[in-house]
Amino acid sequence: MIIQEVIDFLEETTPLAYAEGFDNVGLLVGDTNNVVTGVLVTLDTLEEVVQEAIDKNCNLIISFHPIIFQGLKKLTGKTYVERAVMKAIKNDIAIYAIHTALDNSFQGVNARICDRLGLTNRQILMPQCHTxxxxxxxxxxxxxxxxxxxxxxxxxxxxxxxxxxxxxxxxxxxxxxxxxxxxxxxxxxxxxxxxxxxxxxxxxxxxxxxxxxxxxxxxxxxxxxxxxxxxxxQHQHIGLGMIGELPSPMQEKEFLSFVKENMQTSCIRHSALLGKPIQKVAVLGGSGAEAIEACLAKQCDAYITSDIKYHEFFKAENKILLADIGHYESEQFTKMLLWEQLKEKFTTFALYLADTNTNPINYL
Structure with a gap:
């Protein structure tokens, strides 16, 4: 089986046509005609991840985030991006990124967060236009x-x-x-x-x-x-974020503890507690401050995302509980989602979840 066959499957289930315009998705490095020796699934493709692929005899890395996001004008090894790309090229390893195509999928990143929290009656938070x-x-x-x-x-x-x-x-x-x-x-x-x-x-x-x-x-x-x-x-099954409902309402502190446990995060930054029960919940993996207004418009009780800046917390307007659980933490289960999809389809080569922890943020 060649690399292109794996890519065809990924793009059939998660079409790249629905990735955001700013993104850099698809095959970033490598030859699609190479026979697959093994696949390593990761959240990020760092130099350490490429080494893990080498150690496990994998010549295809399926990465959520693209290691090449903006244009590369030089390959001298001076940056972590250049070193990862150079190592992959030297060892004939292909790198494929899926990123916001999976963010916008109804069965993608945000569906997995909803799974972790047991949310039902799901709908897209911000349906995509022109699809x-x-x-x-x-x-x-x-x-x-x-x-x-x-x-x-x-x-x-x-x-x-x-x-x-x-x-x-x-x-x-x-x-x-x-x-x-x-x-x-x-x-x-x-x-x-x-x-x-x-x-x-x-x-x-x-x-x-x-x-x-x-x-x-x-x-x-x-x-x-x-x-x-x-x-x-708008396409009601394509777009950023997802809204769902808890089986029964929770008090705010109980809800935040529930999220902390089920999303396996060590801390949560949140807006003011409002003394209201939480049942209708919006989620958006990764940076999601742009969707706060949409959450308010759809009268959500709480919104789980990451990378909310200081002044963006004011947008809660004492109407919604904003919970910033961390970028890595909101997307950490995505590689398992990809691994499960690939495992169900392909049995002719080794398929690994990366052991390398790529979270660049540490907590004291």
Whole structure:
């Protein structure tokens, strides 16, 4: 099995199309055609992690965070980033990062936090826009049912709990081919009218390649007329953060102790206690101060995240309990999530969870 096959699986379950625009995800180092000798799953790819991959005969590192975030102009070994990359290249080890693609997944980073806390009735905190596209195409009436079905099979027409959704209009299409044309219907140099159906279907943007492949393979015309639009609709299963509910309300101090134990963090920085029970909880792994307003708008009782700055705690406005549990601590279970997904799929090579602790923050 080659590295590309592992990448294909990862990107099928967690499409990179939904990573944030600022991010650097995907294959960062290495040759996708190399045969996999072993895979090491880690939160961060440091020089020590690359050495662990070497020791365990792994030539592919699946990392949550990208070791290369901004452009590298030099590789001299002067920084921890350069040293990790140079060591990987010298030992023919590929590095793949998934980061905010997994942050935005409904079964990703925030779902794992919800699992740890037993939160139910989950929904995305900040649904992502511009993730849904619409295809319009025009096909002879007699071919409409067949083409529509092929588009459905390619992944089009799914809306929430419904599948095979489309909108269809009947009309008259016209065309005239030149001397080099080979029309399926009609003859060259002669004006032709055909009873056609306009088929409209929506699909998640990461499936555009599959949808167009089905369109071109199954459309009867030599020249296929089609249009693709990006819609403003939010995708309710793609986006940052997640909201869920505790099985029963907790008092604030009880809740903070519960979070501290289940998220395995040694301390929690939090906003003022308000004397209100906690049941509706928002979570966002990693830096999440940007979502405080969204938590307030959705009337959450508490918000668990990390990297909240001093002045950002004021945004609680005495309406919500903000809990900063630490960046590493909020994402530490992510590598187990990735490992479990890979373990279920692949059995032909060794698959390891990194032993190296990459948390750069220590507490006294």
């Amino acid at each position: 849904i596209q619409r295809l319009l195409t025009y096909v002879p009436e007699k071919d409409a049912d067949s083409l529509r079905q092929k588009l459905f099979e390619a992944g089009a027409g799914n809306i929430g709990n419904y599948s095979e959704c489309s909108f269809n209009l009947k009309g008259i299409g016209t065309f005239k081919g030149n001397e080099q044309s080979h029309p399926t219907i009609g003859i060259p140099n002669k004006f032709h009218q055909e009873n056609e159906v306009q088929i409209g279907v929506i699909f998640p943007k990461h499936l555009q390649k599959n949808i167009l492949k089905a369109l071109f393979l199954d459309h009867p015309y030599e020249e296929v007329a089609y249009e693709i639009y990006t819609l403003e609709n």
